[in-house]
Amino acid sequence: MRHYLNVYKTLLKLNFSAIIAYRSGFVSSIISTCLWGTFQIVWVLLLTGRVDSFYGWSKVELIFLTTNYVFIIVGLFHLIFSRNFDRFSAIIDKGELDLILLKPMDSQFLLSLWYFSFANLFRFVIGVPIIIYLIIKMGISISLMNIISYLVLVFFSMLLMYSIWLSFSTLMIWFPRLSNITTLLYNINGVSRFPPEIIYELKSFILLFLIPFTLLSAVPTKSLFQKALSGDVILLLFLALLMFYLSRKFWKFALRYYTSASS
Structure with missing residues (x-):
């Protein structure tokens, strides 16, 4: 474990060095990511401009839900993982996965954590005071628990x-040019910023696929409001652990079918 922590620390230093070398690109990334997050909040304000509640959520709660999704959850995901998943297709298609598999490290670890998007750290930092402000505005008593x-x-x-x-x-192990699959996931994941009650009203088979996405932001938000249902909390914990186990097994299984660029 200590070895992996030291490797990750080294990767963070390398990513920070890249920021120093390309400062203008870093600044533009900060501006774009913060503007995108701000636009999402403005969009919610426009959506709820003439209503006091929406599917049982007050206007302030909806803003909190969106802030939690855009600035905290997605902000952290972009901070740690996004750049790595975005390069999956190129790494596999160009045979660069060979070099990663030859390293004395877990391939999933390296592929998932090689790049760190420091620009999105600012999105997260902006989101925290917004959440604190909304909690104060709602007059909610928040305990340490x-x-x-x-x-x-x-x-x-x-x-x-x-x-x-x-x-x-x-899946890119078999279909290396399937680079647009991450874009599709980002679009689908957008449902997380809406109240899950909207999705539940679909009463369609598609709901089974969307359920994990509806839990991402709503359950943590409701827990802070002390409104989270125990069933939703258990479902989130169960799905997270199950999906992590299955995704790990699937990755190991897929590597058996990876064709080296040198073969």
Whole structure:
């Protein structure tokens, strides 16, 4: 474990060195990611401009749900994982996976954590004071236990999101040019910023596929409001652990069918 932590520390230093070398690109990334997050909040304000509640969620709760999704959960995901999943297709298609498999490290670890998007750290930093402001505005009494449960559920939301991305990205072992699959996942994941009650009303088979996405932001948000149902919390924890286990097994299975670029 210590060896992996040291390797990750080295990777962080290399990523930081890249920022120093390409400062203008870093600044533009900060501006674009923060503007995108701000636009999402403005969009919710416009959507709820003439209503006090939406599917049982007050206007402030909806803003909190969106902030939690855009700035915290997705912000952390982009910070740690996004760049790595975006390069999956190129690595496999160009045969660069060969070099990773030859290293004395777990291939999933290296592929998942090689790049670190420091620009999205600013999105997360902006999101925290917004959430604190919204909590004060709603007059909610937050205990230390509420904060801990919220952070734990955010972690499991991240774990579930990572596992879904890894599962679909693993398909590139067989279809290396399937690079648009991550874009599709980002679009589908957009349902997380809406109240899950909207999705539940679909009463369609498609709901089974969307259920994990509806839990990502709603469950941590409700836990902070002390409105989370125990069933939803258990479902999030169960799906996160199950998907992580299955995605890991699927990755190991897929590597058996990887064709080396040198063969």
